[in-house]
Amino acid sequence: MMAAVRRFLGLRSKFTSSVNGLNIYFNSRNSPRERAALRRVGTGLCIALGGFAFVYYQHSSSPDRRRAASLRALISPLPAVAAKEKASASGEDEVSLSAHEHRFRLFSSVEFDGQLYMTPLDFIESVTMSEPKKKRFWKSLTKQELDKILSDTPPVWKGSSRLFRNLRERGLIAYTEYLFLLCILTKPHAGFKIAFNMFDADGNQMVDKREFMVLEEIFRKKNEKRKERGGDAESSSQLNVELYGYQGSVSSNVLKKEQPQCEPRSFWDVLKLGARIVLFSDLMEHVPENVTDTTLLVHFFGRKGKSELNFDDFYRFMDNLQTEVLEIEFLSYSKGMTTISEEDFDRILLRYTTVENITGYLENVHQSIPDEKGITFEEFRSFFQFLNNLEDFAIAMQMYNFANRPIGQDEFGRAVYVATGLKLSRHLVNTIFKIFDVDHDDQLSYKEFIGIMKDRLHRGSWGYKGEERFTSFKGCMKKELSAK
Template identity: 70%
Template sequence: MWGGAAEPQAWGAGRAEPSRAVLIRAGVTENRSDFEDLHLYATPREQRFRRFASLEFEGQLYMTPYDFIQAVTSDEPKRKQEFKMLKLLGRMSRELNQILMETPPVWKGSSKLFRNLNEKGVISYTEYLFLLCILTKPHAGFRIAFNMFDTDGNEMVDKKEFLVLQEIFRKKNEKREKRGDEEKRAMLRLQLYGYHTPTNSVLKTEGEDLVPRSYWDTLRRSTSQALFSDLAERADDISSSLSDTTLLVHFFGKKGKAELNFEDFYRFMDNLQTEVLEIEFLSYSNGMNTISEEDFAHILLRYTNVENTSSYLENMRCSIPEEKGITFEEFRSFFQFLNNLEDFTIAMQMYNFASRSIGQDEFKRAVYVATGVKLSPHLVNTVFKIFDVDRDDQLSYKEFIGIMKDRLNRGFREAPKYGWKEYYSCVMTVTSEHLRDLWKQFRRRDMLR
């Protein structure tokens, strides 16, 4: 339920189940109590991924593109819980390859990529986190993201560079794991990351001295971007042991030899943001070019911690008696503003607006100056009518920002952040820790000689 109203029909709801020549539904591979027990050791994002993922491959859980869209646009999975997992028939590698054959190259991408792929794709947990991160990032942050992956600075990203993402999230997970039953935590690691043991032991081959290896042996970073010169001598061996996914094939081709340039990377991120917004908009528009102001309010208040949404909705109904409607362009521009919310917050603090309420003209001007996004007068008026509870045509900055941060992060504010700033901080932390470990190992070896 959204603010007392029935949840709209989401994309794909009510349609016939897609044909599965190679996939068949199977029961959950672990019993219900075990499945719920693991939730106790999982973060909110991990819990949501496990709840929506419908594919299991060699013990690791994956989402289909359909699952991902459902996870970011629906409150609960449309499928029954007993059909949580999907098993592949026959030789798993052959069946997985048949699914990945449906993946188009990145230059053929569009804002309907996930809808077109539907059930014919696999998305890992680390890729799920990456895609969530994209949904909340401003366009200006796309270049920063690309530079983070472009570790050799050649303006191209290859598959090995992209796989650094998986290693970073694995390391991040090891640092924040909840204490408790080691067996349960090992099962959770297998489901989400596809491994049992700590990453260092995975990166060591037989016969080697116990010197841990990682993707970060040498740090050469300017102030703007971190460059890792030695991206693991055995990166080919590591990547070949991982199952290919839809995202890897989309970016780097079926053979994994293609490279990703910034233009294609930017277009992919922009298309993903547009696709999710289109799905949310279309779920309310019923084929029309606009959604009602009340529907817009429902969407804004979704995923927030607002308990009494009815007061906001009633306030808006009284303030906007005649419906004009919100177009998709207005809808999209507002969410582009939300993706720039951090810059807007800083600007408001600099101009001392954070300590008082502001009017519509001030708000509209501040949004444009801080983010470069132009909001239509009707859209600004609608936002004010939703949040101006005391009806003085002023907006409470603190309350508005708090609610919008919830909406931006889709209800995961309490979860660990995976923004680009946190991404960089994580990289620096893991790098320094790894270098310290290496130094200790080398000193120990020298003492034994």
């Protein structure tokens, strides 16, 4: 509006000076009647120019124009957002995203100092839903707002299986912590001690904040060793800020060391690899002094970062997280009851897998178990604890395959106990068999069961396969402007 007014005033001053010049010229030569006519013409021209300025302002203020102007103004200061449509692989502003990176950006809702964060509620939704309930807009926090949020974080000894549900939006989870939490959800209790010992660099059975921060360095190094993401350097650098909190590549002696040429299968394997090649001493030298505190850091080490974490508290936190996610899934189907139906149990098992004909499995259960007994939460939880031991169970089951022995319910229950130490109830084992007994011969379809359960264990990569594409604001703008 002000720009339009300035243009109008500039034109008016020029016109006025011209009219004044004409007045001086005509005052000396024209009659009073002619001079009055000229004044009326001048007034009409001023009104016409004013109308032109008003129309120009309305045009420039239309929704489309305002949106384009707003986007141009926001390109520099705001972090990048994903385009609505999947971008082509050849776009110069597109950067390759892993499935986890894409999902983190999809569910994160908070931004501080250029870095993206999830809230505890965002994290819960990301592991229990295929997509966010509503469109996410990244809320930028001030330092005062950040401090207020973190002040609500309870100490680790007050943790419970409702921690994330109680905190809801009052917390921050960084991308590297998100990966760590995903690892927890899929690991057996026996692996908790291994995880703790990996952080305990000095072997004193306590983990301090600096030792825990090595986790972030390991994931950063993994990110730096990835193949080029594609896209321009600006977009790639921006993505590093959003996910890892740094810009560009961090050079250090760690990267120059000779390391085994093996590709880890998961981020959990990255952690084990980091421990195996004894990187902790070097990595700790590169842990930044001034890091943004998060909910996990405050929960584990206090507001001043001076507390230490023992194994009992660490174990309790990991067990509580697994329980909390399972409770949320169970309650979403039980609707206040103490059990869920066998069909609902089937739905939960298959909801994050690549199985297309879920109806066929549901029909299997409906016909095979006409009298519904229900699955209790303890049965539900014991099954998913077994699922976290799936690799050990698969080895035990292969013994039956090698011997060409059929896998009945007794053999299945025995293999579960030998491999995991868990005793599944007879009703639960029977329900599993009815779901996967495709031939109706009371024998488990082993290959199909293992394949689907591996998919379910990792929740089908949460619905995202392979690599997604990240498109910067600049790339979105180019496409928008070229389409007009």
